[in-house]
Amino acid sequence: xxxxxxxxxxxxxxxxxxxxxxxxxxxxxxxxxxxxxxxxxxxxxxxxxxxxxxxxxxxxxxxxxxxxxxxxxxxxxxxxxxxxxxxxxxxxxxxxxxxxxxxxxxx
Amino acid sequence: xxxxxxxxxxxxxxxxxxxxxxxxxxxxxxxxxxxxxxxxxxxxxxxxxxxxxxxxxxxxxxxxxxxxxxxxxxxxxxxxxxxxxxxxxxxxxxxxxxxxxxxxxxxxxxxxxxxxxxxx
Numbered sequence: 416x417x418x419x420x421x422x423x424x425x426x427x428x429x430x431x432x433x434x435x436x437x438x439x440x441x442x443x444x445x446x447x448x449x450x451x452x453x454x455x456x457x458x459x460x461x462x463x464x465x466x467x468x469x470x471x472x473x474x475x476x477x478x479x480x481x482x483x484x485x486x487x488x489x490x491x492x493x494x495x496x497x498x499x500x501x502x503x504x505x506x507x508x509x510x511x512x513x514x515x516x517x518x519x520x521x522x
Numbered sequence: 523x524x525x526x527x528x529x530x531x532x533x534x535x536x537x538x539x540x541x542x543x544x545x546x547x548x549x550x551x552x553x554x555x556x557x558x559x560x561x562x563x564x565x566x567x568x569x570x571x572x573x574x575x576x577x578x579x580x581x582x583x584x585x586x587x588x589x590x591x592x593x594x595x596x597x598x599x600x601x602x603x604x605x606x607x608x609x610x611x612x613x614x615x616x617x618x619x620x621x622x623x624x625x626x627x628x629x630x631x632x633x634x635x636x637x638x639x640x641x642x
């Protein structure tokens with residue numbers, strides 16, 4: 416199976432850098448994507464193919480993937496970034512897999 | 523306007539089936555795949571399956587194999603998800619999500635979600 420593990424919560428002060436990790440054995444061979452979800456809203460893609468930002472996503476969002484760990488970094492975190500973040504990957508046998516989610520709190 | 527508009531909320535009894543629609547607009551329907559993802563309250567999103575809108579190819583999660591069917595009506599730019607033999611654990615918000623369908627592309631457009639409640 417293809418499991419993705421995220422920390423349940425991350426806290427950050429406004430203006431600081433938030434780092435959210437996603438670990439999984441098969442991330443070594445598969446891309447990671449990241450979604451932001453605010454309460455009562457649909458998820459929004461913020462990173463695809465490990466490190467690419469869709470149009471309209473602020474530059475403070477960046478991603479990387481190395482040694483079975485994908486990382487979402489939010490530089491200069493703002494209050495508006497407070498949300499749940501989910502990593503997602505794909506495996507040819509399992510299909511699409513989502514991580515357990517990380518609640519980002521901006522204190 | 524590029525968007526996915528889903529059908530309205532459903533309330534079903536255990537054992538029944540539900541069919542949710544997702545109408546695409548503002549882009550070339552057949553150039554993308556469409557996924558169905560559900561999310562129970564307080565839980566992670568859960569992938570159910572996908573259809574390639576250009577060639578009808580489908581792939582389903584093993585968890586839902588045999589219970590879920592994803593179809594499309596190209597003339598109406600609409601994708602459907604039918605889930606049968608409903609049980610209380612199927613109560614969730616169901617989303618359709620568009621995928622440019624290349625490796626690592628991700629789901630870059632989501633519908634507003636359809637709440638399905640299964641209760642006797």
